[in-house]
Amino acid sequence: xxxxxxxxxxxxxxxxxxxxxxxxxxxxxxxxxxxxxxxxxxxxxxxxxxxxxxxxxxxxxxxxxxxxxxxxxxxxxxxxxxxxxxxxxxxxxxxxxxxxxxxxxxxxxxxxxxxxxxxxxxxxxxxxxxxxxxxxxxxxxxxxxxxxxxxxxxxxxxxxxxxxxxxxxxxxxxxxxxxxxxxxxxxxxxxxxxxxxxxxxxxxxxxxxxxxxxxxxxxxxxxxxxxxxxxxxxxxxxxxxxxxxxxxxxxxxxxxxxxxxxxxxxxxxxxxxxxxxxxxxxxxxxxxxxxxxxxxxxxxxxxxxxxxxxxxxxxxxxxxxxxxxxxxxxxxxxxxxxxxxxxxxxxxxxxxxxxxxxxxxxxxxxxxxxxxxxxxxxxxxxxxxxxxxxxxxxxxxxxxxxxxxxxxxxxxxxx
Amino acid sequence: xxxxxxxxxxxxxxxxxxxxxxxxxxxxxxxxxxxxxxxxxxxxxxxxxxxxxxxxxxxxxxxxxxxxxxxxxxxxxxxxxxxxxxxxxxxxxxxxxxxxxxxxxxxxxxxxxxxxxxxxxxxxxxxxxxxxxxxxxxxxxxxxxxxxxxxxxxxxxxxxxxxxxxxxxxxxxxxxxxxxxxxxxxxxxxxxxxxxxxxxxxxxxxxxxxxxxxxxxxxxxxxxxxxxxxxxxxxxxxxxxxxxxxxxxxxxxxxxxxxxxxxxxxxxxxxxxxxxxxxxxxxxxxxxxxxxxxxxxxxxxxxxxxxxxxxxxxxxxxxxxxxxxxxxxxxxxxxxxxxxxxxxxxxxxxxxxxxxxxxxxxxxxxxxxxxxxxxxxxxxxxxxxxxxxxxxxxxxxxxxxxxxxxxxxxxxxxxxxxxxxxxxxxxxxxxxxxxxxxxxxxxxxxxxx
Numbered sequence: 001x002x003x004x005x006x007x008x009x010x011x012x013x014x015x016x017x018x019x020x021x022x023x024x025x026x027x028x029x030x031x032x033x034x035x036x037x038x039x040x041x042x043x044x045x046x047x048x049x050x051x052x053x054x055x056x057x058x059x060x061x062x063x064x065x066x067x068x069x070x071x072x073x074x075x076x077x078x079x080x081x082x083x084x085x086x087x088x089x090x091x092x093x094x095x096x097x098x099x100x101x102x103x104x105x106x107x108x109x110x111x112x113x114x115x116x117x118x119x120x121x122x123x124x125x126x127x128x129x130x131x132x133x134x135x136x137x138x139x140x141x142x143x144x145x146x147x148x149x150x151x152x153x154x155x156x157x158x159x160x161x162x163x164x165x166x167x168x169x170x171x172x173x174x175x176x177x178x179x180x181x182x183x184x185x186x187x188x189x190x191x192x193x194x195x196x197x198x199x200x201x202x203x204x205x206x207x208x209x210x211x212x213x214x215x216x217x218x219x220x221x222x223x224x225x226x227x228x229x230x231x232x233x234x235x236x237x238x239x240x241x242x243x244x245x246x247x248x249x250x251x252x253x254x255x256x257x258x259x260x261x262x263x264x265x266x267x268x269x270x271x272x273x274x275x276x277x278x279x280x281x282x283x284x285x286x287x288x289x290x291x292x293x294x295x296x297x298x299x300x301x302x303x304x305x306x307x308x309x310x311x312x313x314x315x316x317x318x319x320x321x322x323x324x325x326x327x328x329x330x331x332x333x334x335x336x337x338x339x340x341x342x343x344x345x346x347x348x349x350x351x352x353x354x355x356x357x358x359x360x361x362x363x364x365x366x367x368x369x370x371x372x373x374x375x376x377x378x379x380x381x382x383x384x385x386x387x388x389x390x391x392x393x394x395x396x397x398x399x400x401x402x403x404x405x406x407x408x409x410x411x412x413x414x415x
Numbered sequence: 416x417x418x419x420x421x422x423x424x425x426x427x428x429x430x431x432x433x434x435x436x437x438x439x440x441x442x443x444x445x446x447x448x449x450x451x452x453x454x455x456x457x458x459x460x461x462x463x464x465x466x467x468x469x470x471x472x473x474x475x476x477x478x479x480x481x482x483x484x485x486x487x488x489x490x491x492x493x494x495x496x497x498x499x500x501x502x503x504x505x506x507x508x509x510x511x512x513x514x515x516x517x518x519x520x521x522x523x524x525x526x527x528x529x530x531x532x533x534x535x536x537x538x539x540x541x542x543x544x545x546x547x548x549x550x551x552x553x554x555x556x557x558x559x560x561x562x563x564x565x566x567x568x569x570x571x572x573x574x575x576x577x578x579x580x581x582x583x584x585x586x587x588x589x590x591x592x593x594x595x596x597x598x599x600x601x602x603x604x605x606x607x608x609x610x611x612x613x614x615x616x617x618x619x620x621x622x623x624x625x626x627x628x629x630x631x632x633x634x635x636x637x638x639x640x641x642x643x644x645x646x647x648x649x650x651x652x653x654x655x656x657x658x659x660x661x662x663x664x665x666x667x668x669x670x671x672x673x674x675x676x677x678x679x680x681x682x683x684x685x686x687x688x689x690x691x692x693x694x695x696x697x698x699x700x701x702x703x704x705x706x707x708x709x710x711x712x713x714x715x716x717x718x719x720x721x722x723x724x725x726x727x728x729x730x731x732x733x734x735x736x737x738x739x740x741x742x743x744x745x746x747x748x749x750x751x752x753x754x755x756x757x758x759x760x761x762x763x764x765x766x767x768x769x770x771x772x773x774x775x776x777x778x779x780x781x782x783x784x785x786x787x788x789x790x791x792x793x794x795x796x797x798x799x800x801x802x803x804x805x806x807x808x809x810x811x812x813x814x815x816x817x818x819x820x821x822x823x824x825x826x827x828x829x830x831x832x833x834x835x836x837x838x839x840x841x842x843x844x845x846x847x848x849x850x851x852x853x854x855x856x857x858x859x860x861x862x863x864x
Contacts (some may be wrong), residue, residue, distance in 0.1 A: 101626070105659075126628070134658050139615045139651030143659070147634070149604060149626070150553075154619070166647070173609045174616070182597050182605035183588035184814040219815050221822070243817030272821065332821030392598020 014256060036196055039297040040253075041400070043276055046228055046260040050079040053261040058273060062237060062266040076307050079261040084254045087262045088117045088194075091236040092155065094266045096125045097152050101190070104130045106140055106157030110391035112249070114159060115196055115255050141167035141193060141366030148188035150246070161197035161249055162206040168214070175245040189243035194236070196252035197225065198290045198353050199390060199399055207252075208390035210354035211288070212330045215247055216363060222246040223330035224271055225289045227263045228254065234269030235328065242271050251289040274334035276341070280323035284341040285405070286364065287351040288327040295324055295351060297402035298398050302409055313406070317413050330360055338364065339371045346377035347415075349399050349408045355387040378415035381408045468685065469692045476688045478732055479712055480702040484761060486769025488536045495711030499776045504566075505546050505558045505706060506771055507785060509538040509764050512562050514789040515571070517736070518797060519578060519593075523741045527801065530593045534559045536736030539763030540564060540668050541638075543709030544731070547717060552664075553620045554603045555613040555637040558594050559668065563638075567601040575800030582806045584851045588814070589806050593659060610643040614652030615748055618726065621661035625724065626818025634720045636859070641730075653694040656726030664717055665696075667754040668703065670735035673750040691728035699732070702733030707770070728762040734761065772820040804853040832859035 002082050015088050040046075047053045051341050054077055061077075082090065104118060110132045121217055122130040133140050137158055145155035158164045164171070179187035187362035197336050199208040222244050232250065235325070241245040277292075278299070299322055305313040327333055342348045343373040348368055350361040361382040383400040390398055470476060472530035481492045488494060497505075512702035516533035523531040534541060541562035548554070554563050561574060573585060577596050580589030586597045586605060597605025604613070604620070617758050619639030643649065644667055656663035671678050684690070691698030700731045701712040712729055712759040720727040734757045738745040745754070812828040815821075835856055839845050849856045 001557070014444035083453070101623075103626075121849045131659065131732050134651075134654045136647075136648055136654060139655050140620075142612060142615025142648060142651060143619040143622065146555075146621070148619075149616065150620055150623035152623045152626070170615075172647075174607065174612050176606075179817060180814045181591050181595070181607060182814075183584070183586065183590065183596060183810075185599050186589075186605055186816055189817050220814075237541040244430060274856060332816075332823055333674055335822055399747075 003035050007415075008021055008063040014166070038132075040143060040257040041080070041259075043258075043293055043296055045292060046258060048260060049242070050261050053079045053230055053263055055056050056234070056263075056269070057275060058270050059234060059263070059410055060268045062209040062241075063266050077263055077265050079263050081259060082233075082262040082296065083256050083259045084226075084229045084231045084250065085116045085119075087233040088250065089121065090212070090262065090264070091233040091240075092118060092121060093124065094122065095153070095155065095237060095240045096129060098266070100365060100383070101152035102129070102155060103147065103152070104157070105115065105133050105143070106194075107135055107159050108132060109157050109377070113157065115250075115252060117194070117250075117255075118157070121131050125365075137163055138170055141170040141175065143186050144191050144193070145170060145245075148191040149178065149186055151190065153190040153240065155192045155194065156415045158193060158195040158208055160252075161195040161211050162209040164195055164211060164247075167193075171215070171221065171245075172218045176218040178245075180220060187243070188245050191245040191247070192236075192240045192242075192248055195249045196255070198248035198251045198253065199271055199395060200253045201395065202392065203390065203395075204392040205389045210249075210352065210385070212247075212249060212352075213354050213359045213363075213404055216331050216360055217329070220244065221331060222271060223249065224326065224328065225249045225251065225330060227289060227292045228325050229260050231269060231275075231326075232330070234267050235271065237266065238268035238271050241268070243288065249289070253293075255288055257311060269328075272329045272332055272334060272339040275326045275328055276323065276337065277326055278322065279347065280321035280325035282320040282322060282345055283347040283349065283409060284338070284345045284371045285327060285349050285351065286338060286341075288328060288330065291351045291353060291400055292324075292326055292403075294400060294402045295405055298405035298409065299324065301406045306410070309406075313410055314414070318408060320413055322409060322411070331363065333360075335367060335371070339368060342368050342372045343375045347412050348372075348376075349381045349383060349405070349412055350407075351383045351405055353385050353399060356382055356384045357387050359384055365382075378412045381412050383408045385411045427798075437591055457730050462727045469689050473680055475495065475685045476698075476700045478700045479708050480705050481707040481711060482705050482761075482766055484766060486766050486771075486773060493656060493711065495707055495714060497707065497710065499774070501546065502774070502776055505542055505710070506764075506767055506777065507789075509706065509767065510785060510791075511539045511565060511789050512541070513764070514786070515561075515565075515574065515793050518790075518793050520741065522797065523593075524774065527592050528739055531578065532594050532740045533737035534562060536734045536757065536763070538562065538669060538708055539706035539767065540666075540703035540731040540733050543664050543706040544636070544638075544713040544729070546662075547710050547713035549633060549717075550632050551602050552717070553617075553624060553635040554666055555617045555635065556596075556603065556605050556606050557610065557613065558608070558666075558738070559638045559640070560638045561594060562723075564596055564598065564601055564603050567603070569596070569601050569603070571597055571796035572800065573598070575796045576803070578804060579800050579803070580801040581800055583800070583803060584806065588810045591808075608701055611639055611646035611648035611652075613637055614639060614646075614648045615655055616642075616652075617665075618652050618656035618661045621656065621663040622659060625660065625662055632721065634635050634664050634717055636664040636666060636717075638666045638668065640673060641667060641669040641671075641678055641687055642676065642681055644690075645673075645681055653690070653696060653726060653728070654768050657694045657696050660724040661726065662724050664713070664721045665691075665726060665728040666713065667728070667730045668733060670703075670733045670743070671757075672735050672739070674739045674743060675745070677749075686730055686732075688728065688730040691730075694726070695726050696726045697723065698728040698730070700730045704731030704761050704766065705729045706763060706767045718812055722800045733763075797813060805851050807854050807858055808849070808852045808856045809858050836857055 109118045110122045144156040147154040226235045239248045365380040450459045515639045521533045545563040545566035576583040577586040578593040595606040617635045621635035688700040702708045716729045
């Protein structure tokens with residue numbers, strides 16, 4: 001995992017991020033979504049080369065077991081440039097190919113999905129395996145639970161995470177408790193619920209939400225959120241094959257904007273494990289999904305503040321070594337990685353898009369406070385959305401953006 | 416894979432056939448001379464007419480009945496095929512239900528189990544439908560259908576163990592409230608308390624078994640009350656089973672009450688049956704106190720369900736003679752005399768016994784012997800289960816997740832173990848309680864960590 005860090009730092013100095021973003025944006029046919037983050041297009045968190053992609057930490061090739069087809073790989077493994085929706089589509093295709101009981105359904109998935117994640121799958125695998133459902137979220141999840149209870153693999157889609165609440169009862173009372181209440185006789189481990197999440201620049205109240213915190217208190221569930229195409233493919237395949245029901249939340253702004261080389265073979269990334277992206281010793285910065293890119297920008301701003309901001313960043317803090325962690329799995333979250341990091345750094349800033357009160361950050365802050373009490377040198381800070389609905393015209397002031405994160409880092413270091 | 420593909424082809428042709436039949440039916444309508452809407456097949460009419468019934472004459476959907484109140488076939492009755500062996504099995508299971516209910520109701524009153532729900536008055540609906548299903552049709556119940564499990568040979572010992580939550584409780588290792596049974600061996604998915612959640616799940620179960628090799632001849636049968644049918648999940652389940660080919664048999668027990676709420680406050684339409692056609696679902700209403708009518712209707716419904724590969728709805732009209740549960744006193748919202756009248760005039764067990772006697776299949780002596788035997792069996796099973804201990808205390812933390820146990824569960828289990836070591840001998844409520852568990856919590860107390 002640390003392979004990324006040294007040359008990332010070197011490149012950060014060598015390239016002017018802003019310029020590189022412009023060049024890249026002009027060369028792509030993809031239209032810019034409002035709120036498109038410059039830091040995503042230029043991010044060093046993404047892996048633009050085959051070599052880096054194949055050296056993704058924690059990668060487990062799923063075709064290297066006896067159950068997979070026999071294959072000979074000449075000259076190593078291949079990768080292809082994909083954005084996030086393409087890598088999700090790739091994962092779904094592999095899941096359907098390798099498991100005859102796998103089916104995909106939801107609203108509008110047959111023609112390819114409103115975010116194109118299921119493009120061509122109905123044609124490739126047939127309408128019996130990739131199909132539209134009536135417009136009913138409780139129906140979609142209930143139907144999926146029934147299929148999973150028979151040992152099959154339903155991969156269901158809720159069109160936006162904002163619309164998952166009609167299925168809350170089926171998820172929390174049924175899916176999460178299915179194994180426990182039957183004494184292990186039944187389970188719905190085959191169930192995976194995919195849903196686009198987080199803000200998109202202009203989503204307003206109901207196309208922007210980050211409801212992961214609501215599910216954090218539902219033992220029996222797993223909640224996974226990837227940050228990039230490689231992560232999305234590996235974590236989705238692992239989620240589909242995990243023996244528990246998993247809610248897989250896809251940061252929708254990254255569907256098109258995040259692009260990297262993605263291994264074309266079947267691989268998994270571990271559910272329940274955080275990923276340390278940048279090593280550091282002065283402060284731990286913990287987040288997941290879209291805000292990772294704001295965090296990255298904040299780290300750049302801290303190291304070399306743009307004109308006007310420099311007066312807010314004391315010289316002495318600009319060389320601070322910040323450890324950046326992608327939590328990846330919300331439930332069960334990787335306490336070991338986080339606590340180990342905070343014990344080393346003594347400081348923690350948690351960033352998430354959902355509101356502050358009773359958000360995921362509250363749970364993590366309380367646990368870290370309990371397990372790292374003697375090591376903490378500053379209060380745990382939480383930089384989050386405000387305790388309001390996500391407002392349309394005010395989004396730039398709502399999201400935990402790079403400036404707010406940089407400010408929290410400075411304040412926490414100064415404490 | 417091959418089998419799967421075959422199943423798929425069959426479905427497609429079935430779908431095509433249905434569409435064809437539908438169109439043919441419309442063409443015969445007299446309004447066809449004005450044409451019809453291109454995308455909905457709705458015939459154009461110049462008449463402005465509202466309607467509020469699914470029957471042509473505006474009346475209520477009729478109720479299919481075979482036997483009258485004294486067990487005689489009514490005129491023109493379409494009698495289901497039944498022989499003496501099947502009739503006796505049905506009758507014995509019908510009598511077993513109230514025998515079991517009476518004992519468990521009473522032991523709840525004595526505080527020996529925490530909760531119970533009887534099926535008084537619904538014996539014909541439950542046993543008649545159970546008899547009409549294949550023994551490996553998947554069943555998803557609400558909570559008043561333990562008769563289906565008994566019919567399939569679940570056994571009184573398993574019933575008792577679940578209600579007592581003892582070490583032999585295979586349904587849920589003592590984790591769920593009484594009457595929340597489940598058994599994969601008997602194709603009966605574990606009951607859960609949230610109402611109607613099992614309805615869209617049933618459609619999913621049906622979809623899955625329809626795709627499974629060797630299970631093409633099975634359906635998923637889902638039971639629920641008329642109150643549960645008001646939940647959004649009923650709507651979802653009917654919609655999914657009709658839209659996405661899934662052989663789901665919806666069996667609604669319309670017993671007139673949802674706890675204290677009479678059916679008249681539950682809906683304004685013609686019961687639940689009237690909703691079926693709105694979903695394009697074949698529907699029948701049956702006298703739920705006439706076991707032969709239930710048997711016949713559910714058999715045909717099941718056949719139709721498999722032929723069409725989609726949902727079919729059966730509404731069984733019955734009456735909840737007992738209280739809603741042991742936590743309910745139904746005389747707070749209905750008169751004692753109403754209940755007594757129902758029990759006397761329209762008793763499903765009496766009705767069927769009179770039929771059995773008229774066939775020469777049953778006698779007073781057999782009746783006495785059966786009642787004595789069942790009472791003894793039930794009491795014996797209860798006594799056996801009552802003497803048992805609960806599962807090991809550490810089971811409390813198992814089966815939350817499959818695979819690797821998450822750290823938080825592990826940590827919390829260890830925390831409780833630590834507390835037990837520290838306080839179990841000094842804190843009376845825990846000390847007394849521990850005695851009831853298999854191993855008395857020693858699996859934790861003895862560990863050296």
